[in-house]
Amino acid sequence: MNNNNNTWEIGGKTLNSRLLIGSALYPNPANMEEAIKISEAQIVTVSLRRQSAGDNNNNGKAGNSFWNIIKSLNINVLPNTAGCHSAKEAITTAQMAREVFGTNWIKLEVIGDQYNLQPDPFETVKAAEILIKEGFEVFPYTTDDLVVAKRLADVGCNILMPWGSMIGSGKGLMNPDNLTAIRKQFPKLKLIVDAGIGKPSHATKAMELGYDGVLLNSAIALAGDPVKMANAFKYAITAGRLGYEAGVMQQREFASPSTPVIGTPFWHQFK
Amino acid sequence: MITISVNGEIKEVKEGLNVKELIVALNYTTQGFAVAVNTTFVAIKSYETTIIENGDTIDILTPVQGG
Numbered sequence: 383m384n385n386n387n388n389t390w391e392i393g394g395k396t397l398n399s400r401l402l403i404g405s406a407l408y409p410n411p412a413n414m415e416e417a418i419k420i421s422e423a424q425i426v427t428v429s430l431r432r433q434s435a436g437d438n439n440n441n442g443k444a445g446n447s448f449w450n451i452i453k454s455l456n457i458n459v460l461p462n463t464a465g466c467h468s469a470k471e472a473i474t475t476a477q478m479a480r481e482v483f484g485t486n487w488i489k490l491e492v493i494g495d496q497y498n499l500q501p502d503p504f505e506t507v508k509a510a511e512i513l514i515k516e517g518f519e520v521f522p523y524t525t526d527d528l529v530v531a532k533r534l535a536d537v538g539c540n541i542l543m544p545w546g547s548m549i550g551s552g553k554g555l556m557n558p559d560n561l562t563a564i565r566k567q568f569p570k571l572k573l574i575v576d577a578g579i580g581k582p583s584h585a586t587k588a589m590e591l592g593y594d595g596v597l598l599n600s601a602i603a604l605a606g607d608p609v610k611m612a613n614a615f616k617y618a619i620t621a622g623r624l625g626y627e628a629g630v631m632q633q634r635e636f637a638s639p640s641t642p643v644i645g646t647p648f649w650h651q652f653k
Numbered sequence: 654m655i656t657i658s659v660n661g662e663i664k665e666v667k668e669g670l671n672v673k674e675l676i677v678a679l680n681y682t683t684q685g686f687a688v689a690v691n692t693t694f695v696a697i698k699s700y701e702t703t704i705i706e707n708g709d710t711i712d713i714l715t716p717v718q719g720g
Contacts, residue, residue, distance in 0.1 A: 404718075404720030405718040405719060405720070407718070407720070408718075414718070427719050428716055428718065428719045429718065429719025430716060431714060431715065432660040432713065432715075433686070433713055433714075446715075446716075448716060448717060448718060449715075449716040452716070461719070462719045464720070471692065474689050474693060474694050475714075477687075477694035477696075478688075478694050479687070481696060481697065482685065482687045482714070482715070482716060549720075550720075599720030
């Protein structure tokens with residue numbers, strides 16, 4: 383699939399795929415593994431959680447079966463700080479993730495509202511600044527607010543991940559104009575639409591806006607057939623990127639026939 | 654004995670344990686997880702110099718699925 387030789391770079395890695403795929407919510411681990419494989423994604427998001435009481439009987443290996451599957455895929459791992467509500471919590475989680483997963487990449491999520499899981503811009507910027515100083519490559523989950531994007535860029539983020547819409551909503555791109563403004567303002571930053579994608583066409587649209595990639599989870603994992611949907615997103619993202627690179631035609635306010643008019647049989651003019 | 658919280662569960666452990674000794678006492682392996690004490694990360698290299706105190710809150714996190 384990725385045979386158009388269209389590589390790109392993010393976080394010091396050269397990749398073919400522009401799909402960042404989540405590892406949660408699949409019907410079962412085998413389904414997750416197959417979906418990730420067929421998607422050809424080269425970045426998978428993961429997380430950290432407490433071992434629940436009783437897991438000690440498993441000799442501390444509660445998460446090992448999942449982690450062994452992810453390791454066997456041999457792709458880049460992007461740990462997240464999901465569930466954190468302060469910069470302090472997110473920084474600690476990032477530090478723990480760096481040790482467990484052996485990567486300085488961190489998907490920074492600091493949630494500011496439990497209803498819509500909107501990121502807290504103030505705590506996100508604060509955490510990003512500290513984590514970058516500690517050597518992390520920060521992938522900040524943010525809204526489509528241009529000023530917040532500026533603040534994140536000011537503290538050294540090379541990557542921005544504005545939401546399409548609320549996490550897990552599947553509503554697509556709520557404010558494509560805002561996303562376009564961020565793209566225009568930051569032509570050199572890597573921009574990923576993260577969250578809210580529901581259909582392959584949403585991902586295509588994000589790519590047509592000139593975004594460098596799309597991060598999604600629920601749209602694949604909660605599909606009727608996650609493996610088939612993972613395949614669909616692979617094509618959708620490639621199509622959107624190729625469309626962006628090809629240059630979309632200018633919209634026109636009038637109809638214009640594509641078939642030559644000269645030589646039209648039975649020609650007549652509307653009155 | 655001292656009383657601590659491990660992943661939200663109250664436990665009594667021997668006084669004076671460091672983190673390395675604590676995770677052995679709790680029957681954790683030494684790989685595939687990370688530790689925080691009172692919401693501050695404790696790196697592996699600091700396990701032996703970090704002493705668990707009465708009332709400490711310990712978080713031991715392992716990889717899980719994430720989006």
